[in-house]
Amino acid sequence: MRPEENRNEERKIKKNKSEGKKPSAEELGSRADTSKSKNKKQKETGKKKKEKSAKEQEEPEYPDFHSDRKNRVKKRAREEDPQEETLVARRKKKVKTETEERAEKTKKDVKVKKEKKVKEEPQIAAGGKRKKTKEEIEAARALKIKKKEEEEQQRWRWWEEEKYEDGIKWKFLEHKGAYFPPEYEPFPDHVKFYYDGKPMALSLAAEEVAGFFAHMLDHEYTTKEVFRNNFFTDWRKEMTLKERMIITDLEKCNFNEMFEFYKNKMEAKRNMSKEEKQKIKEANQKIVEVFGFCLMDQHQERIGNFKIEPPGLFRGRGDHPKQGKLKKRIQPEDVIINCSRDSKIPEPPLGHKWKEVRFDNTVTWLASWTENVQGSCKYIMLNANSKLKGEKDWEKYEVARNLKSRIAAIREKYKQDWKSKQMVARQRAVALYFIDKLALRAGTEKEEGETADTVGCCSLRVEHIKLYPELDGQQHVVEFDFLGKDSIRYYNKVPVKKSVFKNLKLFMENKQGDDDLFDRLNTSLLNKHLNSLMPGLTAKVFRTFNASVTLQQQLKELTDSSANMPEKILSYNRANRAVAVLCNHQRAPPKTFEQSMANLQSKASQKSQANYDNRKQCHRICINKM
DNA sequence: ATCCCCACTTAGTAAAGGACTC
């Protein structure tokens, strides 16, 4: 919008205000087709019904951040299918019930008691075979602790050293490059691929890619149409002309023998003798010793991911449009090495060359390559215990700590901005309120069609919220329903301030479901504003801050200093769970979940039956004694 | 102002490891 248009709008608003009218969305500059570039998705979106005005009702200032979601049944969007019933059951089980927690506690108590008993009775423990195992376990545990302590002692105490000048990440860096996955090993001759019922020999390249698919045959991915289509298209590219002429329909492909071969191989691996397993472990250990460490400024640092990602089929999450595409094998010729000029430059694998060797000490990565599916950069970096990661982490929490002293003023400011005459300020203020109150992510814009359709705060669309003037006895309720990072569903019903509610209505006026809710806002604008309020402040800091506050509050609330260790651990886990709820952290239940739960339930019912029988028996004895 | 690239953090999933139980 040009400045004079802006002024005109402001005048209009003023005029309306003096006449007692509320500004319309258009007057404030909210039109669906305005400034913000959009990633519109082709989706059926029903027009949202206009909400009726609601009575004034203020929600508590800053309630605990998760209380209204505590008992919410969360679900992942991909679970919205005919199997809903069983999946709901799975989800319910996911959040542990109080009973389970108690069981957990009892179990832990018993465990601690047992351990105590072993310690108190060394003479008994010394004799039998079983006791010896316990001792061995104890010894192993002690060894582990000792090793950790030693590691801790050897640790680079970088925080006691002077910081480097701005932007300089290291002064000396030497490493061994990257570890490349082993070459493709073809299937033995007896393992065949069948096309249209007939065995068909494949070229090496085509066979390798077929193997990737065969490997995943028991995974849900291979049933998804997008995955199958992408795989098939990319697979055909790897085929010889002749193969391509024959193989034209994925439905006619039979990978079962390949799948069985992999399954048997895994099984055989599982059944290996201890010695064989040990051998493999030692071989892996050697690889880690060579490639897993680097020398940085006179300190040995562990590398987080020294292995080049092996080829395979891309496993994008949610409805990723590129799922199933072939992730190609990375060659040394694709890899850029970064190290010190005066270090021993890593050798590329025999007969190969690096793409480039550079000496850039303003970045933290040791090697990088561009991945073919999304065209994004992949890096080899140090692990989380390293100086570089630790320092960054420290800084992150420092910024969050700084926010603590400014949060009151910042909250005050955005509340004032809810009444701003400028649409952009209003949108910014409401978005910030959500980010602060609900720990939403910023919501950076993404290229349409390149990734799954997920959003964060700034990229919320009209279709992602519903307004209820009144719901379940609460007023001004906003219902959020969208897919966030990793296509994890965010579903929440939140009572908001009346002015937020009114603003949302305004933002939604004259818009379609697939229009941006905050059409005047993007993360760049928001972050610029935040930076002006406090140096280093960005949208993501609020998540760190509120997660930390929640953890601290919950720990204080739940922990009793006189409690024993298992009780304290339980409190800690509960506090962490509160943070997980706030941040909408979710994991899919493990594949074995149904069975495990069934086992537990049968055990529980057996136990309660036994208890009942016991009580009956006692009762009888008591009666007899009377 | 917008786009795009780059560097880096965050977080879910799968595999590995290890303790416990029957």
Add this chain to the structure above:
DNA sequence: GAGTCCTTTACTAAGTGGGGAT
């Protein structure tokens, strides 16, 4: 000793945010 369960680690996809080019 096998099976199960739980924890830890490895892997890598998916975000955020800065900065330069257009």
